[in-house]
Amino acid sequence: MQSYAECPQVLRDFLSYHESIKGQSRRTVSEYHLDLRMFLRFLTLMRRELPYNTPLDSIDIKWIDTAVLNTVTSSEIFDFLSYLTNDRQNREGPNDAGIAAASRARKLSAIKALYKYLTVSTKQISNNPVKDIEFPKIRRSLPKYLTLEESTALLKAVDGPNKNRDFAILMLFLNCGIRRSELVGLNLTDVYEDRIRVVGKGNKERVVFFADGCREAIDDYLAVRNGEKLPPEDKNALFISRDNRRISVRGVQKMVDKKLLQAGLDASRYSPHKLRHTAATLMLKNGVDTRALQEVLGHSNLNTTQIYTHLDNAALHEAAMANPIGRKTKEEIEE
Numbered sequence: 037m038q039s040y041a042e043c044p045q046v047l048r049d050f051l052s053y054h055e056s057i058k059g060q061s062r063r064t065v066s067e068y069h070l071d072l073r074m075f076l077r078f079l080t081l082m083r084r085e086l087p088y089n090t091p092l093d094s095i096d097i098k099w100i101d102t103a104v105l106n107t108v109t110s111s112e113i114f115d116f117l118s119y120l121t122n123d124r125q126n127r128e129g130p131n132d133a134g135i136a137a138a139s140r141a142r143k144l145s146a147i148k149a150l151y152k153y154l155t156v157s158t159k160q161i162s163n164n165p166v167k168d169i170e171f172p173k174i175r176r177s178l179p180k181y182l183t184l185e186e187s188t189a190l191l192k193a194v195d196g197p198n199k200n201r202d203f204a205i206l207m208l209f210l211n212c213g214i215r216r217s218e219l220v221g222l223n224l225t226d227v228y229e230d231r232i233r234v235v236g237k238g239n240k241e242r243v244v245f246f247a248d249g250c251r252e253a254i255d256d257y258l259a260v261r262n263g264e265k266l267p268p269e270d271k272n273a274l275f276i277s278r279d280n281r282r283i284s285v286r287g288v289q290k291m292v293d294k295k296l297l298q299a300g301l302d303a304s305r306y307s308p309h310k311l312r313h314t315a316a317t318l319m320l321k322n323g324v325d326t327r328a329l330q331e332v333l334g335h336s337n338l339n340t341t342q343i344y345t346h347l348d349n350a351a352l353h354e355a356a357m358a359n360p361i362g363r364k365t366k367e368e369i370e371e
Contacts, residue, residue, distance in 0.1 A: 040069060044100045046160075047072055050153050059239045063217075071146035076100050078116050079108065105154060106161040113165055117144065117172070137172040144171060181314040182210075186301060193299035201275060202291055204250075204257040208232075209292075209308060211250040213315030213333050216285050216308045222274040227254060236334040244332055 040048045051069055054060040060068075076097040081090060083104075120140045144166065151164045182190065187210050194203045208219060218234040226233040231245045246254075263271060265280040273282035288308055296303040312333070319329055 042097070043069070043073060044076070044098050046100065046102050046105065046154075047076065047097075047150075050150055053153060053157070054149075061237060061239060064238070067142065068146050068149065071143040072150055073097065075116055075143065075147055078119060079104075079112065082112065082115065102154065102160045105151075106163045108163070108165050110165045110169060113144075113147065113169060141171045144169065180305060180310050181317045182301070182306065182310070184318060186299070187314055187318070190295055190299045190301065193295050195298075198278070198291075200253075200257040200260050202295065204253040205275060205288065205291065206295065206311070207250045207253040208246070209311035210315050210318075211246050212244045213312045213319070214244060215312060215334075216288055218334075219275070219308075220283060220285050220288060223272040224274055225272060227274065234334070240334065242331065242334050 040051055043051070047069075050072070051065055054068060055062070055065045074092060077092040077095040080086070080095050080097055080100070081088070081092070086095070117140050120143065148166045148169075151166050154161045155164045191203065191206055191210075194206065196202070205219065208214060212232065214232075214234055215236065218236055221235055222232060230251065231243050233241060233243055235241055261276065263273075263276060266273065266276060267281065270276065270280075270282040275283040277283045277287050292306075292308050292311070293303040296306055316329060316333060319332065320326070324332075
């Protein structure tokens, strides 16, 4: 378990609760840690009337306890959100209000989780200043994705000493739409005849099926996979690196970037996560139900999946044209 020595006890208890009891991923707990530490430093800045330009990293927050958190007001929460909006260090650029809003929403979500823990889960305090505060509106852009032709070109570009491994990785991304972390975490024992078992966000397990081409790609890779030099902790890893370890998220990223360039595609525009978008879009275009797609992608909220329903303008146009009433002219209707 990660050390949070600079945090007050109440925050350490909260983080430990989410990691050990709630089973949240390390990434989620780490984000809680960073966001709440920033909030508590800002609270200290205001409460102790420190100079406004005091670097937050220099502010000690160990003095904060449940009694202090029980006195926090909604106004102080709004002040923090305003600080995030106006502080230049927290802005990605003059035209990126959407990104700034997403950052504020994540930090507000962390504060809401902290107060839910204090007021509901452990009942240590009664005051919840964030209960009725709404999340900032986030400008959502449509996910970027490869066309079927571009996906095929990417697969054709695979070569080199790790050709079978890289081809299998790309096929899993494009066929199954799994996340990078899910792919990296795959073990030999997670692969079945026509499916894989993946562990997603919040350590939630799900089964994802794959097609024959993906099965063939995995088999070709397994036929040449050499795990003799792997350390004991990585013996069961499905995908291994040149250094004879479980392949890392960064290693996957570098491989995908390289193959994109070899295929003549813009590596700055696409990423492993964009391959996940590609899989989702291709499934939706070929008749997969939105709720089925939600299960495949491991989305806890259907709204997250439904963004893909806005991608295919051609399909939307075709649907409108298929409606017979829309094809009737005014004269035809009045006849």
